[in-house]
Amino acid sequence: MTGPDPHFTTIIEPFRIKAVEPIRFTTREQRQAALEAAGYNLFGLHADDVLIDLLTDSGTGAMSSEQWAGMQRGDESYAGGRSFFRFEAAVQGITGLKQVLPTHQGRAAERILCGVALKPGDIVPNNTHFDTTRANVEAVGAVALDLPIVEARRPAAEHPFKGNMDVEALKQVLEREGVRVPLVMLTVTNNSGGGQPVSMANMRAVSAVCHEHGVPLFLDCCRYAENAYFIKLREEGYADKTPREIAREMFALVDGATMSAKKDGMANIGGFLALNDDGLAEKARNLLILSEGFPTYGGLAGYDLEALAVGLEEALEEPYLRYRLRSVEYLGERLKAADIPLVLPTGGHAIYLDAGALLPHVPGSEYPAWALSCVLYLEGGVRSVEIGSVMFGRQPDGSEKPAALELVRLAFPRRTYTQSHVDYLAEVLLHVGAMRERIRGVRMTQAPAVLRHFTARFEPAHGALVV
Numbered sequence: 303m304t305g306p307d308p309h310f311t312t313i314i315e316p317f318r319i320k321a322v323e324p325i326r327f328t329t330r331e332q333r334q335a336a337l338e339a340a341g342y343n344l345f346g347l348h349a350d351d352v353l354i355d356l357l358t359d360s361g362t363g364a365m366s367s368e369q370w371a372g373m374q375r376g377d378e379s380y381a382g383g384r385s386f387f388r389f390e391a392a393v394q395g396i397t398g399l400k401q402v403l404p405t406h407q408g409r410a411a412e413r414i415l416c417g418v419a420l421k422p423g424d425i426v427p428n429n430t431h432f433d434t435t436r437a438n439v440e441a442v443g444a445v446a447l448d449l450p451i452v453e454a455r456r457p458a459a460e461h462p463f464k465g466n467m468d469v470e471a472l473k474q475v476l477e478r479e480g481v482r483v484p485l486v487m488l489t490v491t492n493n494s495g496g497g498q499p500v501s502m503a504n505m506r507a508v509s510a511v512c513h514e515h516g517v518p519l520f521l522d523c524c525r526y527a528e529n530a531y532f533i534k535l536r537e538e539g540y541a542d543k544t545p546r547e548i549a550r551e552m553f554a555l556v557d558g559a560t561m562s563a564k565k566d567g568m569a570n571i572g573g574f575l576a577l578n579d580d581g582l583a584e585k586a587r588n589l590l591i592l593s594e595g596f597p598t599y600g601g602l603a604g605y606d607l608e609a610l611a612v613g614l615e616e617a618l619e620e621p622y623l624r625y626r627l628r629s630v631e632y633l634g635e636r637l638k639a640a641d642i643p644l645v646l647p648t649g650g651h652a653i654y655l656d657a658g659a660l661l662p663h664v665p666g667s668e669y670p671a672w673a674l675s676c677v678l679y680l681e682g683g684v685r686s687v688e689i690g691s692v693m694f695g696r697q698p699d700g701s702e703k704p705a706a707l708e709l710v711r712l713a714f715p716r717r718t719y720t721q722s723h724v725d726y727l728a729e730v731l732l733h734v735g736a737m738r739e740r741i742r743g744v745r746m747t748q749a750p751a752v753l754r755h756f757t758a759r760f761e762p763a764h765g766a767l768v769v
């Protein structure tokens with residue numbers, strides 16, 4: 303049986319807690335002071351000043367007792383360690399991909415792939431590039447081209463697979479510019495587009511178009527297990543398949559994958575590049591040695607590889623996936639009932655508030671999503687992240703263009719918070735929603751040249767965030 307007795311409908315956390323970590327309560331005055339010290343950038347806060355930390359689901363989850371046990375087995379040999387072979391077998395077992403290169407996290411896999419496969423002037427289509435993927439593509443002088451379906455740009459439009467790629471648009475790019483496209487990527491789930499899944503049908507269509515044009519397809523597979531479970535729930539013909547079977551089918555359509563194992567690897571650090579092309583893999587290994595380490599540890603400790611070998615399988619367990627997706631959906635239902643605009647349907651790992659719709663009186667130039675994320679911290683000690691014009695507004699030529707959407711993402715760490723935390727979140731969000739008219743925007747006072755959202759500094763554009 304994969305869930306509780308069918309007579310009972312409550313979806314419970316499918317684990318019990320063995321180690322606890324206290325969280326610290328602060329006053330609004332303390333949070334105001336912390337915000338000022340951090341230059342109104344939530345990345346600059348001390349984590350101890352945060353009550354519920356939904357900045358990211360990346361590397362922030364709780365490991366299982368099996369993972370901790372696995373870590374005791376970690377083989378720290380520099381070359382050919384046992385732990386690598388366990389990790390490699392886990393990745394090959396799930397993905398069916400031949401060559402497996404461990405990396406310290408996802409962006410290292412991206413950097414290595416971009417380093418060996420791209421050259422200046424190339425184009426990389428993706429449903430939507432994540433920020434590090436975009437930055438790595440652009441760092442080699444190539445163009446990161448987002449081709450989401452139109453529904454992805456409409457937060458309130460319900461679509462079961464809003465992460466899908468626009469296959470027609472891809473065809474046109476390949477027909478027009480094929481020689482400039484060394485690879486195509488699909489991000490599952492589509493993080494920047496709302497944590498939305500990609501359907502198997504869409505993956506199949508994208509794969510067919512790529513292969514007709516002789517272009518390899520790579521998955522950015524950080525949340526492959528969540529994507530597989532959405533397919534099980536929503537796509538015809540998959541209800542009786544296991545998430546593992548579905549994941550295997552997804553990977554069979556692609557030529558390679560980059561992975562941040564800090565997500566569905568259920569670990570605090572790690573990643574990999576997996577691919578079938580032996581020649582490309584050899585080039586990638588040479589680059590891996592240059593910056594990450596020997597190919598059987600790739601920037602990780604042997605014990606990390608053990609934690610990943612276990613975690614990659616645990617992410618595919620149905621009771622876990624059911625509880626995880628339901629927690630997010632539950633919060634989404636509470637917000638929808640209170641008319642708080644958000645990306646619908648809710649995604650796998652996060653709630654995405656539509657700050658553009660919630661704060662129509664805050665102009666794009668005053669970064670409404672950034673301001674909203676600061677107010678969530680100020681009012682409730684909740685840390686979220688802006689996915690809007692601060693993250694995506696600056697263009698490669700230095701000019702400024704408002705992002706297509708002004709979103710605030712509340713990402714759920716895996717196996718970390720319980721139902722009462724989610725109820726508290728609902729209360730904070732409803733409170734902030736009720737004061738929407740009093741929220742004001744921010745002004746950027748300092749920013750680095752790339753990935754500015756991590757370190758830029760801000761101040762309230764009208765004296766205070768809440769007037």
Ligand SMILES: Cc1ncc(COP(=O)(O)O)c(C=O)c1O
Pocket residue numbers: 360407408409410432434435489491493494522524561562563564572573
């Ligand atoms: C879709 C996606 N791709 C790539 C990455 C980068 O992974 P990492 O943070 O491990 O470098 C992330 C991280 O959040 C992500 O969500």
